[in-house]
Amino acid sequence: MxxxxxxxxxxxxxxxxxxxxxxxxxxxxxxxxxxxxxxxxxxxxxxxxxxxxxxxxxxxxxxxxxxxxxxxxxxxxxxxxxxxxxxxxxxxxxxxxxxxxxxxxxxxxxxxxxxxxxxxxxxxxxxxxxxxxxxxxxxxxxxxxxxxxxxxxxxxxxxxxxxxxxxxxxxxxxxxxxxxxxxxxxxxxxxxxxxxxxxxxxxxxxxxxxxxxxxxxxNLASGKVWSLAADIEAYNRIAADSRAFISQVSEQNEDQIVNCRIIAEEQPHPSAKQAFPNLEEGYMVWLQGN
Missing domain, CATH: 3.40.50.300 (P-loop containing nucleotide triphosphate hydrolases)
Structure with a gap:
């Protein structure tokens, strides 16, 4: 011990x-x-x-x-x-x-x-x-x-x-x-x-x-992680929002849609859906806290 x-x-x-x-x-x-x-x-x-x-x-x-x-x-x-x-x-x-x-x-x-x-x-x-x-x-x-x-x-x-x-x-x-x-x-x-x-x-x-x-x-990120398939305009708007943090981005498809995961207290986009957090996202929430 x-x-x-x-x-x-x-x-x-x-x-x-x-x-x-x-x-x-x-x-x-x-x-x-x-x-x-x-x-x-x-x-x-x-x-x-x-x-x-x-x-x-x-x-x-x-x-x-x-x-x-x-x-x-x-x-x-x-x-x-x-x-x-x-x-x-x-x-x-x-x-x-x-x-x-x-x-x-x-x-x-x-x-x-x-x-x-x-x-x-x-x-x-x-x-x-x-x-x-x-x-x-x-x-x-x-x-x-x-x-x-x-x-x-x-x-x-x-x-x-x-x-x-x-x-x-x-x-x-x-x-x-x-x-x-x-x-x-x-x-x-x-x-x-x-x-x-x-x-x-x-x-x-x-x-x-x-x-x-x-x-x-x-669990520190429970209820604070969102998944979204966003067009470029929506993605750029979220990326510029100080209240949101993009934790993961996958490649754009041929329709210029970006699949991403976002850490935010509130729904960052009308089409965003809550997702189960991972350890990295819980850690990021802890880092951003007081």
Missing amino acids: LKVNQLSKKFKRRIALDETNFILENGTIGLLGPNGAGKTTLLRILATYYEPTSGSIKLNGKDYLKNREIIRQMIGYMPQNIGLFPQLKVKEFLSYIGLMRGIERNDLSGQIDKILQEVNLDNKSNVKITSLSGGMKQRVGIAQAIMHDPQLLLVDEPTAGLDPEERMRFRNLIKKLAQNRIVVFSTHITEDIAMTCDKVLLIKKGIVSKCENIHDVT
């Missing part, structure tokens, strides 16, 4: 994280927010890279401030820009990380083989990191983070820049790793959250809100 109480972080006069409270159990928790919202700041505090300005954190009953080195042995961290050694082979790199983590030399080879199998890179152990695809490099990043079997795994924007197939593989890996630990998965991509996470932490301007279920976010 991860328990965060009244956690805050200030950089000089700027509040990066504002009196945050939440409790997390095993499973995948999405940390969702726009760029600059405070996601990385929160992860770095949880990873012990930053010290909080105030508040407390406990992992499985152990206080962060009183048990710093013990806590670090309980955490795995994959930052957004992980520093890999491109000229090392995968197994050489993980051997280096394992020794830095204090894993005994006699246990190291077997542990690396186990981890590589877990991240589906067992056939790449003797390949140089520079030769790997972007998705494989991300899996090496996860491998180094779980070398010591952490109870808390922190992953920062891991799917950025991956192609759809690699992104799907990575999401499946995250779900598997969350079966026996807490995984906090930071991203601004709502699809990754929808396909991977059990719960959501929404963060905006340093303020965190916890949602116990993905549907809690989706």
Whole structure:
């Protein structure tokens, strides 16, 4: 269990994280927010890279401030820009990380083989990191983070820049790793959250809100999403209306009709029909709120 109480972080006069409270159990928790919202700041505090300005954190009953080195042995961290050694082979790199983590030399080879199998890179152990695809490099990043079997795994924007197939593989890996630990998965991509996470932490301007279920976010847009097949004139009028937000547009057909989905408090056009919201639309409603 991860328990965060009244956690805050200030950089000089700027509040990066504002009196945050939440409790997390095993499973995948999405940390969702726009760029600059405070996601990385929160992860770095949880990873012990930053010290909080105030508040407390406990992992499985152990206080962060009183048990710093013990806590670090309980955490795995994959930052957004992980520093890999491109000229090392995968197994050489993980051997280096394992020794830095204090894993005994006699246990190291077997542990690396186990981890590589877990991240589906067992056939790449003797390949140089520079030769790997972007998705494989991300899996090496996860491998180094779980070398010591952490109870808390922190992953920062891991799917950025991956192609759809690699992104799907990575999401499946995250779900598997969350079966026996807490995984906090930071991203601004709502699809990754929808396909991977059990719960959501929404963060905006340093303020965190916890949602116990993905549907809690989706339901924020209930009654506010409309579908419409609009001609160009109607589409342009809606696009210029500050009270409406076009969340999705499909291609125009040969009659110059645009199929779109619109977020609006009131019916944006006489022909618009209410539609069931998705996670992205619920997230957009939350972002636009106070």
